[in-house]
Amino acid sequence: MNAPAPPIVRSSRAKGEPLVWLTAMGLAIGLVMVAGLLAVIISQGVGVFWPKRVTRFALPDTAGHQVEVDGVVVKRQLKTPELGKEPIEEIQIYTGNREVYNLAFRYIDVHRIASESLPPDVMLIERLENGNAIGTPLALKSPASTLAATDPRFPKQLSDAVAAAIARRSTIEHLEKHVIGRNAAEISELEVRARNTSSDQQGDMP
Incomplete structure (x- = not known):
């Protein structure tokens, strides 16, 4: 009689299962990284839609008087202390x-700040050159009139003036990119034709 065949031992774990789990773990890590990146982008970009208020800091000068500095707080950190001293918090x-101070950022030791306030009349003005400007408006001047900032009509007039300036800027950009560019291309083409015509005429001469 033939000997009975040995029993077939099957593994309880399917072939390739470790690779499946490894792939799933890599996918989970990737999703976590994407979610973290989105969280960082949202947390850093939300300030574009809700900008920080301008804060006024009262600081003592070398003569003992108080000077006021307006600015937007960017970050707080501990300044590296000198040997044997405690760290100093600064903002x-x-x-x-920038064209006035020759710099756009400034560090202030927190312990030097006498007081902080949020002045309602200070504006943060976006500009195309030299970065943003921070200041208190005094008046809105035009060739026709001058309107003081204390006038109740000032906010509306300022908004209208900004809208008009944006419209003029759009018109200028359209002229520069389309009208002037098209005219320059046509002039260049006419110059090429004129040179070709002159060359042909010289070639026909005996």
Whole structure:
């Protein structure tokens, strides 16, 4: 008689199962990284839609008087202390007005700040050059009139003036990109034709 065949031992784990779990783990890590990246983008970008208020800091000067500095708080951090001293907390503020101060950011030691306030009349103005400007409006001047900032009509007039400036800027950009560019291309083409015509005439001469 033939000996009975040995029993077939089957593994309880399917072939390739470790690779499936490894792939799933990699996918989970990737999803977590994407979610974290989106969270960072949202947390950093939300300030574009809800900008921070301009804060006014009262600081003592070398003569003992108080000077006021307007700016937007960018970050808070601990300044590296000197040997044997405690760390000092400082803030970085955006002061704008680069063409006036020759810098746009400034560091202030927190312990030097006498007071902080949120002045309602200070504006953060977006500009096309030299970065944003921070200041208190005094008046709105035009060739026809001058309107003081204390006038109740000032906010509406300022908004209308900004809208008119944006419209003029759009018109200028359209002229520069389309009308002037098209005219320059046509002039260049006419110059090429004129040179070709001149060359043909010289070639026909005996």
